[in-house]
Amino acid sequence: MNNWYNFFQKNTISTILYPYKQTDFSNPYNNSLLIYNFQHKEKSIDIYLSTSKDINLHDLELLCDAVGWVRRPFRKVKIAIEYSFLTVSLFCIQKNNQKQLIGFARATSDYAFNATIWDVVIHPEFQGKGLGKILMYKMIQYLRSADIITITLFSDPEVLSFYKSIGFIIDPDGVKGMFWYPR
Template sequence: MEIKYSDKIPHINSFFTLYESTGWNEDAEKTKEDLYEAIKNSWYIVSVFSDEILIGFGRVISDGKLHAFIVDLIISPEYKLKGIGTEILNRLVDYTQKAGISDIQLFCANDKKEFYLKNNFIERPLNAPGMQYQIY
């Protein structure tokens, strides 16, 4: 099994299969085309393949100068806990830092918090919480 990392956009069907494995699309019900348009508009991506099968994906959206936001970091369930998520995160952060951006943000589920803390992210202070506007 050879693991390959790429900054190329994966095939629409491969990405949709990986994305569906997260359960994130259950409420939003986005189409393959919607999701693919979103990743095409990303500032930087990392795709991970094992024998030509997409097993991991991460992406950043950014203004390219001041702020960057990690919006997806997905690992196929059978490839979790093998260091792939850490490698994707490192590549996203490195690319962002090389562009001179020092403000990198993300949201994560409570059960993923330790992963990001272990990788040098810090929690926002309770007196400075993030906000979100959601339409469903």
């Protein structure tokens, strides 16, 4: 059984998680039911997963706004998504049948050895319920199914323990991420 499945079984007994096998994510299972009966604000809701890059940029901006991220130009976000190797979106359906984007992450890759995960976010109203962990496990699952060996990311200092809880480690050989910024 997958780790993330075990994790969820352990942590949210009333929730049913629907694992599914997907080896070719270039042909995505869009809008797959991920969690049935997720308890949210004393209601049961269903949570869906999509690997489609057809993402409503306004919805993504609202999600990023909700966690206080600095806004980025739509034009650039659109290009970043288009050229990402993988995007994973989590959403639920509101009463008015509107989709609400509640989680997102994407990865860039050289398509052979390495992938880097970016823009990991869960809407504040849905945080602390295991969704961030599931989102990350799904990212890892898809990247491993594409035979990507090394998965890296840049962690904000305050979320180090989140990534550590998923199995990410600070490089044991002391390799440091380095940055060049225009001055």
